[in-house]
Amino acid sequence: MTTPAYQQIKDYVLAEIHAGNWREGDLVPSEHELVRRFGVARMTVNRAIRELAAEGVLTRSQGAGTYVAATKYHGTLVEIKSIADEIRSRGHRHTARVLKLTTVRADGALASEIGVNENDKLFHSVILHLENEQPIQLEERWVNPALAPDYLAQDFTRVTPNEYLTRSAPLSRVEYRIEARRPDRSTKAKLEMDKDEPCLVLHRRTYSNGVVASVANLFHPAGRYQFSGYF
Amino acid sequence: MTTPAYQQIKDYVLAEIHAGNWREGDLVPSEHELVRRFGVARMTVNRAIRELAAEGVLTRSQGAGTYVAATKYHGTLVEIKSIADEIRSRGHRHTARVLKLTTVRADGALASEIGVNENDKLFHSVILHLENEQPIQLEERWVNPALAPDYLAQDFTRVTPNEYLTRSAPLSRVEYRIEARRPDRSTKAKLEMDKDEPCLVLHRRTYSNGVVASVANLFHPAGRYQFSGYF
DNA sequence: GAGTGGTCTAGACCACAAT
C-alpha cells in the first residue's frame, strides 16, 4: 500500500510549486537529474513529468527543458481568470471601486455555506468593477479569515480579491451556479442598468485544501456581459 | 514524421468506438492481446490505454479488464448531457413537444455561423421540453444535413436532438455562450413565464470532425432553471 | 490458477535546442 514512485515524484514537484520554490516559468530539473535524485528508472520519471504536463502544470519542449506552466485556473468553462485580466485582454481599461470591506458575523445561511459556526467572524467585501468607466461586475464576497488573514489589508483597486485569494490559498475545488435574475434596486443602480434589464449572476464557492475559502456572488448587466468558452 | 505507436493504438481504439464496433460497457482487448496484434512492447500498449482511461474514454479495473466508458460529454461545465437525462436524474418526468421540424434555407447569418453557403438547405427544429408537465427549455436548433441526413425522420418526443446528434456524429468541439435576456412574446408564452421573468439562454455550436454539426439556442425560464457544476 | 491491469527496470535510438 505504498505510494507508487511516479506519484511520489508528482507530489514532490507539486509541493515545490505550491511552496513557491519553483515559480511560473522556472526550469524544472531534467529527467536525468530526477533519475539521480530519486534513484528510479527514467521511464518512471518520464511518466510523472509527462502526466503533470498533460494536466497543464508543466510545459515541456524537446531539446530545451521542462518549465513550470503559467497558472490557468482552470480553462474549461467559467474560467477562474480575474475580471481585470479579462477586461485588459479586450484592450480595455479596468478600474475597481471598493464599496465595502469589513468584518461581519456569519448568519445561519452563510455559516452553513462556508462551513463555520454561526456568529463566527467573516471578511466581507463589495467591489464594483468597471470596464472603460462603465460598470460591468458587482462582486459581493465573503471570505474565511482562517485562509486569508490579511484580506482586509489589501488594496483591491490594484489586485482583485480573486487574484489575491488564488495566490494566498491555492484552490482545490470550485462549485458554481449561473442564473438569470431581476436585480434589486441597489444592484441595478450600482451597475447602471436599464429599466427591465436582467442580471446574469454567477455564484461561486471555492475550496482550498478541502475547506471553503470564499463564497462570491458576481452580478453582471445582461446587456454588457455574457459567459463564453469552448472545449 | 511517423505517428508514434502508442498514438496509433489510441487512434485505433477511438476509431472502433466511433464506428460503433465497440459500444459502451464492452470489454476492450487486453493489453496482452493488443501487444500481439500491434507487435509492440506492453509498455507501449499500456501508455495508449492508460491515456485513454485518463481522458475518460475507457475505464479499467485491475484483474477484471478494460471497458468502453459511458459517454459523458464533457463533464466540466455546462455538460452536454441531454435535458431529458437531467430531468430524469431529478426523479421527474420528461416530455417533449415538437413544435417545428422542417427544412429551411440558410440566410446570411445562419450560413456563416454554420459554415455553409447562403440558401443551402438546413434542418430546423423547435422543441419544447417539459419537466413534470411544466415547460423548462425551449430548444431552437439548426442542423447541417450533411452530418445527419435522417434528422427529419426522428421522433424527438422519444430521443432528444442532442442524443440523436451525438450518436450519429461524434462531437469534437463545442462552443457556448450563456446570457440573460428578456424573452420575446412568443418565447415567454411557450415557456409559460411570469411577467418580467428573465430568460437564461445557452447558445451552443457543436462540431464533428471540424465541421459544424449543429447550432442551438436553449431558452430557460430564470425562475425554474440554472446551470451548475464544479471542477 | 489463469488472466488482467499497475508498476518498474536498464538499457536504447532518435529529434531537437542551445552553444
Next chain:
DNA sequence: TTGTGGTCTAGACCACTCC
C-alpha cells in the same frame, strides 16, 4: 557537441478478479 525530451523494448514482480 552536449543535454534535453520523445519514444520504445523485453523483460519482471505484484495485486487483483473471476472461475
